[in-house]
Amino acid sequence: MKTGLREKLKWLRKPDSTPATADNTRATEPDRPGWFIPQKAESLLATPLRRQLMKIIWQRTSVSAALFAELYQTPVARFAVLAQQLPASEYHHHAYPGGLLDHTLEVMAFAAKLRQRHLLPAGAAPEDQAREAEAWTAGILYAALLHDAGKLAIDMEVTTGENQLWYPWQGAPAGPYRLKYRKGREYALHPVAGCLLATRILPDSALNWLAQYPELMASFLYCISGQYERAGVPGEVVQEADRASVAQYMGASAGSVLDNPQPSLAKQILTALRELMHTRYRLNNPQSGSDGWLTADALWLVSKATADNVRAWLLQQGVTSVPDSNIRLFDEMQSLGLIIPTTEGKAIWTCDIQATGGWSPGRPLTLLRVSPERIWPDADGRPPVFDGRVSPLSSVPEQPQACGDAPAMSPVDPGTGTGGDLLSELTLSLFSGTDDHTAPQASMTPPSGSEEKHIAGDGLLTVVPAETESQPPPVTEVNPPVPASITPPVAACSGQNFTDWLREGLLTRKILINDRLARVHMVEGMLFLVSPEIFKLYVQSTTGSTGDEWMLAQKAFQKLGLHHRGVNNINIHTCQIRGPRRNSRVKGYLLTSPEQIFGESIPEDNPYLSVLEEGSGTAT
Structure with a gap:
């Protein structure tokens, strides 16, 4: 006798002590800028983008509305009241209020699409694959839901109105809260910390269900502990879905637009510069060369190295619109207002550098001048200024102009929405029959005139x-x-x-x-x-x-x-x-x-x- 999924879950359930949503919200706005009011899950999930993503996830799971509410809406609601208005990253992708929730739902939607390519468990008999199909789908979507949950505990420092630190295992914030990112945090730690919140976000019945299949449970545990290389197909699916969401936000795939408009080239380059400053670049070395030097009024960056590093970082994120030529890249950065030009209107400055301790490169350097406010909006987060001087030279080498003038582009507010019909069309295009889940690459046929x-x-x-x-x-x-x-x-x-x-x-x-x-x-x-x-x-x-x-x-x-x-x-x-x-x-x-x-x-x-x-x- 064939047992339905709902009947199978009945005997797995037991009373669950974790509340689905938080009631500790206030209707009034905070009096101080930078503070947020906790919201209920219903309010957080009511935006057009999030409603549409939940609809797509439901369509891909092929379960009844009642079962979807129990298996998926409840965990998503629990995650939402923890994520609240927190961003997905400080400067990289989805770095805006509510970005973590948007990104997580996008990853779930992508994962639901990608899961359909696989017959799981791999190598099992067809009847076993049919019997376990819904459980494996749930395991993958639960892993996608938890893939960045560790950021709440590791990357962010959330303070309540009573000046108390808030931790996600405490439940939703009880009152107004504000956020700052921890300095010197270990970036590889947050994927490991997702397991801390599994029992708070997932219902007991869901965990009981996964536990009936040891291979699935092992893969799920590896995923939420950051050990994707040992998680098999579910790990690959979650990682690919994560990359697809990030690449989409970075503007890598014009055919995969969601509610948030594609970021302008200016925002992409600025994101790359911020990420390089915070994770890779070494500034103000008083005894040898550096990637750049921060003075009281400017950030000076070695021109060619910065252009190459920005291009490499964007390509690694799947962004293909960055100019191939450094000359054109400098012109783009200048026209977009990302760098400060010389008095002659050129992008490149020629400067002498002298540390107070006596070190000097021995020759002038070609540098880009960036306003520190563009990289560190919060002045308290900036590194100490260079103990020395950066002196622009009056003689500036002639800089050739790139062909054509690049139009100025304004950064786009990622929170801006689109019309309902357009939203539906663009969102559904994400999950059409084609598998355009990878960032576009240049055509394999060389363009005319290329060497x-x-x-x-x-x-x-x-x-x-x-x-x-x-x-x-x-x-x-x-x-x-x-x-x-x-x-x-x-x-x-x-x-x-x-x-x-x-x-x-x-x-x-x-x-x-x-x-x-x-x-x-x-x-x-x-x-x-x-x-x-x-x-x-x-x-x-x-x-x-x-x-x-x-x-x-x-x-x-x-x-x-x-x-x-x-x-x-x-x-x-x-x-x-x-x-x-x-x-x-x-x-x-x-x-x-x-x-x-x-x-x-x-x-x-x-x-x-x-x-x-x-x-x-x-x-x-």
Whole structure:
């Protein structure tokens, strides 16, 4: 006799001591700026965006309304009264009041979509998979709900009106509260702390349900403890959903817009600068080089290193709209008001630096000048000023202008909403039949006029030159050490580093495969790497550089001997792309042993690609 899900849960339930919502709210507004009034779950979840996300989650879970209320609405309500108006991050994604709740619901919605690609538990008999399907769906969504809950306990310091610290295991704040982020917090700790709140957020009946399936329970516990690498498919789904929400907020996917408008390029660059300042950059070193120097009225940043690091950080977040050229990036930053120009209206300052203790780089540096208020809105959060002087020189080198004037763009308030019909259309487009869950990448077909360089069988470069962009006059510059989190170009030229990056990117789906925009495809059982685009993406993603370092990475990869050599020892092969209206061709490397990259989970071939026979021009 088949037992329904509701009947199965009846004997698992027992009285639950955790309240679903908090009644400790006040209707009046706080008298002091920066303070928030606690709200009930019903009010917190009543925004159009959150209602729509809950609707999408319900549609993806395929349970009745009554069962959805018990299994999903109750845990979400409990989380909402803890998250209140707290942001998801200090400067990065969803960094606005209520951002943590928005981000969490987005991750749940993405996870509900991604879960449908998997038959779980993997390898089980079909009848077992059918019987356990809803439990595995719930386990994944519960893990998504808790994935950032640890931030409430680890990253934030919440103070109540009685000047008492509030902790999430105490329940909803009893009165007005304010927030500040803990300095020197350990960023890797909050994923581990999610397990602290599991029993407060999830009903006992839900935990009893998951516990009936040991494999599922183990995976769930690994997820909420931050051990995603041991969590199997649920861990992969939650991580991918998290990245999708972050990339969407950062403006990486125009087709995946939700209620919050896409941030402008100005906000994306400003977010990158703030993140670099708080997590990677070293300022004001009095005895050797630094990434920058903070004075009383300006933050001075080494120009080229900053441009490369900003570009690399944005690419790592899935943002592809950042200019490839440093010249254009500087012009964008200047036109967007992110940097202070010289008296001649140029972006680059040439300065002498002298520490009080005697250290000096020995030559002028080319720097960007940023207002400290843009990086640290709270003056109390700024580091001490540089013990020395930064002196702009009167002679400023001529800076070439980028082609075309970039229009000024204003930062967008992330809390701004859209109309109801548009909201529904955009939100539902997130979860359409297509699987556009990865940030878009440049087309695999090189644009007309771009240079195309390949390494021939003898290791020499064959170059088809394109129109080159004007370069600024040489200025002597001392570059500080590049932060460890952004690999320097020398390391980027390692063939093993490239294959490790490729393997990790494909595993985590940061790198597209078999897509119209992808640089990686499966064709006739072989892995096809579009060249040189895949190597350019690698160098830009790891170093931020847009120069010719990709050629060294390509040559280093070729020396590994993983690729297939054709007639006359050629390295580069041509594939034909069959489109709906016309055919085109693309060049790259063929790897005859894709298991070296994918392991046992080798994707299917791209049906639109075929390898051209060498010398014949016909597809095999």
